[in-house]
Amino acid sequence: MKAVLMTTPGAPDVLQLRDVPAPTLQQDTELLVRLKAAGVNPIDTKLRKRGTFFPDRLPAILGCDGAGIVEAVGAGVQQFQPGDEVYFCNGGLGGHPGNYAEWAIVDARFAARKPTTISFAEAAAAPLVLITAWEALYDRARLQAGQRVLIHAGTGGVGHIAIQLANLRGAEVCTTVSTEAKAVFARDLGASQVLFYKDVDVAQAVVNWTHGQGVDVTFDTVGGAVLGQSFAATKFYGDVVTILEADPTTDWKTARTRNQRVSFELMLLPMLKGLVVQQQAQANILQQCAQLIDAGQLRLHISQTFALAEAAAAHRSLEAGSTIGKLVLLIDP
Structure with a gap:
């Protein structure tokens, strides 16, 4: 699969599009998701500049926010099935691979159904x-x-x-x-x-x-x-x-x-520390927000979108400041 790899800390140009092996299901609770978009957040630029939370695990795939279509489910997954559209905040901190990629593995307990009334780009901008x-x-x-x-x-x-x-x-x-x-x-x-x-x-x-x-x-x-x-x-x-x-x-x-x-408020703490109950609570927040979004009571604003290969340009834009709302990588437009 295509993925944007961070091979060393540094300027945006350390982000390079590469071919890497596609992930496969390892646990009964996991989903294999074909990603359609990934959100770009300030935490991504900070980790790129200073190094990830797991510096011994380079190269890394950044990107906490993702949205896409479930391709396969683990034997223990009951709430999702192939074809379901999901969004989530998972990975991208240097340990578990993030969402600047064509495919991702996410624990089903930490994902939520994507709001039906918005695009994958808007959904990927949302979780964090x-x-x-x-x-x-x-x-x-x-x-x-x-x-x-x-x-x-x-x-x-x-x-x-x-x-x-x-x-x-x-x-x-x-x-x-x-x-x-x-x-x-x-x-x-x-x-x-x-x-x-x-x-x-x-x-x-x-x-x-x-x-x-x-x-x-x-x-x-x-x-x-x-x-x-x-x-x-x-x-x-x-x-x-x-x-x-x-x-x-x-x-x-x-x-x-x-x-x-x-x-x-450090919302990444549950992911960093493996706090499963809190990660499930965050997925529940996404479920409640999906209802608000579909009811027209909550909206996401995207300032600009970029192709996956343009991740470095997205980082430069975010670091330049003055962005209104969010930036998003389109993985499969």
Whole structure:
């Protein structure tokens, strides 16, 4: 089969299309999936630059997100059969092969049926960002109807899903953007307040928006100094959730003196640590999101698609910044 191999850490050009043996079923719980598309995420570019979590297993196939058609099932699989369309977040961290390839093996317990109303490209763009936003807002922050939430970078991959999930929960959304085009997109997704973070003091603007109280929940998808700034935008006893490591210079005093609950959302943890129950829970999130997507209540935005052989170009585009929504590799258009 054709697959994009990372032979060594480095610039995007280390990603090369090669012929490799096609995978075969090894366990009773596995699916053999003919991939139609693969999502491209920031974690892919980070692993390409610095090395995977399993540096002794090069070459590696990157790509956590995939969507395709089940070709064969293990003897113990009951919920899927050949011909079923599935999507999932599995592999791509340097251990289990990822989805920059024509075929993939995925445990049936970690896959979900693809939403019927969207393309394979849209489905492949979805899993990581759906699970991340869902876990951050619903599980970590326990977002409730009537609350106000600040979502940093609301037009990014995770952010544009988070705005929609917050609205579906009945929350009011404020988000940050860098351009007028992104502001228009954020409002179309359901954000009621849009801040140009380059032009305003975000924390003060949020405090003004909430009549001096601060938001109930802040979701940091940016990292760096943004986490520290988020504390000042969040009310006493509020929640702050981040998907990135805290900056070493982060001043935690504001969070402490406001009795805020600070949570970390690393959605790849179950895959990294082999936490089967949590991986099954993430597949259940995908099942619930598929229902929302098919009901027209949740949508994925793809900024650009690339052929499988153009994986390096996709990485360059993502690293250039300013992407609205997601980038996707089309494997079998």
